[in-house]
Amino acid sequence: MPQEPEAAPTAEPAAGPGVRRRSRRAATPGVVTLHDVATAAGVSLATASRVLNGSSRVVGESLRERVLAAAARLDYSPNAQAQAMARGRSNIVGLVVHDIADPYFSTIAAGVMQRAAASDVIVTLAVTGSSPEAEVTHVAALRRQRVRALLLAGSRWRDEEATAALRDELNAFRAGGGRVAAISQDVLGVDTVLIDNHREARRLAEELVGLGYREFVLLSGPRGVATAVDRAAGFRAALTERGHPPVLDLECAFTRDGAHGALGEVLARGLPSAGGRPPCVLAVNDVMAVGAMAAAREAGLAVPGDVAVAGFDDIPTLRDVSPSLTTVRLPLAEIGGRAFDLVDETAPQRRVEHVDGRVLLRDSTPPLR
Structure with missing residues (x-):
């Protein structure tokens, strides 16, 4: 590919992609422009733009080094938008x-x-x-x-x-x-x-039934959020198939505070139990499960002695939660x-x-x- 010959700095070209036309008014005091770099390097504005903003045109190595040296000396900051225009x-x-x-x-x-x-x-x-x-x-x-x-x-x-x-x-x-x-x-x-939120929620619910839980309270999140809907549906399907549909199904915000508020209202009336077994609260994400644990403690209930809790996601902050939270681990990073x-x-x-x-x-x- 032929290299671009050195051009006289005084012949300013029409503005093209990646080239900011120099204003006829003085530049803002203290702001170094592309024109300043071109003048200092002794090249045309177009050449300076091709070096600093990117271009398919090849600039000779000596010209390129002069432009880069001038830019460094003047502490010039390229225009990111101009670079994007030049490169596409x-x-x-x-x-x-x-x-x-x-x-x-x-x-x-x-x-x-x-x-x-x-x-x-x-x-x-x-x-x-x-x-x-x-x-x-x-x-x-x-x-x-x-x-x-x-x-x-x-x-x-x-x-x-x-x-x-x-x-x-x-x-x-x-x-x-x-x-x-x-x-x-x-x-x-x-x-x-x-x-596959539905499948993973089913698997968690099946494991909990296998552990002996029979009464479930579902914190299902908002109806308009597809992830919450899919996970709640997976929980319901597995529990219903095994003869233990949720005794309570609470719609709430997909947040810690949403779950805390929804479960707190229920706890004021008392949770159901089955033959002395603690109920299990299933939340459609971990931050909701953390909110549920807080609500249970505020109501004077022990987790897991009086109520069990499970979530979904395995967010990193769970390492600081006690007791450790049952959940579905997703490799988020x-x-x-x-x-x-x-x-x-x-x-x-x-x-x-x-x-x-x-x-x-x-x-x-x-x-x-």
């Missing part, structure tokens, strides 16, 4: 999660960022606050910023209109060359890391890494990767004999 895409991946304060999402995010760092990719984070509308807004904003890829981590909502709006945004992003992967239900038509790999690699067709969980029976649900 940036080296940034957008990660959209529902709630970064939830250890489930923060652990997935850590897995994404660890894998991204190894590929010299920057991750920018957007938080939806569990709002379908906010998720669409964030995806649209990241698309306008020309990020390389999008990762969506979190349950889908049982809302066809919101799902269709998100799918439209993702299709537009992909049509422009972007890549997308989801850690979610397989409903968006993109590469997906899929957790690995899931994040696998999702990043889906957008970091090319493939001829859409991929769906299945993730297996593992039931962990711990001190919060001791065997009943």
